[in-house]
Amino acid sequence: MVRTGDLKRRLAAILAGDAVGYSRLMARDEQATVAALDAARGVFREQIGSHHGRVIDMAGDSVLAVFETATGAVAAALAIQQGINATALAGAPDARMLFRIGLHLGEVVEKADGTVYGDGVNVAARLQTLAPAGGITVSDALHGLVHGRVDADYVDLGAQQLKNIARPVQVYAIAVDGAELLPGPAQPATAVAASTPSHPAPSPG
Numbered sequence: 102m103v104r105t106g107d108l109k110r111r112l113a114a115i116l117a118g119d120a121v122g123y124s125r126l127m128a129r130d131e132q133a134t135v136a137a138l139d140a141a142r143g144v145f146r147e148q149i150g151s152h153h154g155r156v157i158d159m160a161g162d163s164v165l166a167v168f169e170t171a172t173g174a175v176a177a178a179l180a181i182q183q184g185i186n187a188t189a190l191a192g193a194p195d196a197r198m199l200f201r202i203g204l205h206l207g208e209v210v211e212k213a214d215g216t217v218y219g220d221g222v223n224v225a226a227r228l229q230t231l232a233p234a235g236g237i238t239v240s241d242a243l244h245g246l247v248h249g250r251v252d253a254d255y256v257d258l259g260a261q262q263l264k265n266i267a268r269p270v271q272v273y274a275i276a277v278d279g280a281e282l283l284p285g286p287a288q289p290a291t292a293v294a295a296s297t298p299s300h301p302a303p304s305p306g
Contacts, residue, residue: 107213113167114174114243115209115217116154117225118145118181118202120162121234126198137189137198138162144184152177157217164200165225167217171206171246178202178237179253179277186235186279199235199280203228206243224270227263231272235280241271 120126120141126134145164149156154168154177168174182202189197205228207221224240232238239247244255254276260269 109211110208110219111211112206113209113217113221114154114169114171115205115207115221115225116149116164116166116168116174116178116202117204117222117229118164118200119229121199121201123162123198126196129196133196134198140188141185141198141200144181148177148180148184152180155215157215165217165222167209171204171243172250174204174243175237175239175247175251175253175275178204179251179275182235182237182277182280186277189235190279201229201232201234202237203230203232203239204237204243205240206246207240220266224263224266227266228270228272231258231261232274233281236277237275237280239273239275241273244271244273 120138123134123138126137142159142164145159145166146156149166149168152168152173153170154166154173157165157167159165166177168177182200185198185200189199203225205221205225207224208219209217209221210219211217228238228240238258239255247253248255256274256276258272258274261272262269
């Protein structure tokens with residue numbers, strides 16, 4: 102850990118979560134959606150705390166947390182999704198509140214009040230958008246530490262170019278009961294770039 106004034110830099114396992122279709126659910130039934138969100142937040146808080154994590158923020162329908170260990174982050178994410186998915190699947194299909202979760206192991210900048218910032222947080226947030234509804238995606242940095250140590254099935258999604266992240270990130274999805282179908286293996290970022298024609302196709306005459 103490196104400290105500079107009131108800021109300290111350290112390595113952390115970062116969890117970023119977000120509700121799927123939150124605006125649609127609110128438009129459909131505000132009262133039921135708020136109740137479902139409150140219940141989901143309770144699951145997040147319970148599992149994050151019991152796996153030695155700390156909630157940083159729960160603004161709107163999103164969740165940000167940090168963990169001392171990568172295994173704790175994955176175990177918490179699995180327990181969260183299994184708990185929320187089981188409840189959601191018991192309801193009407195168009196009223197189900199599911200979450201996407203992204204996990205990354207990276208450096209964060211932590212302020213004296215406990216809030217965290219930095220590239221590690223940004224990567225986790227971008228990974229979250231690649232997860233299926235009710236599912237989890239993790240970076241290669243985190244996967245390398247937990248593979249074989251946490252009982253889970255991983256699907257290699259290839260190297261992904263995440264928005265506003267300079268380098269491609271190798272991404273894995275974790276199979277979760279109740280989640281939507283996992284995305285298929287993605288084309289590596291290098292292959293995508295190589296497959297782009299160097300010259301535009303001629304317009305039809």
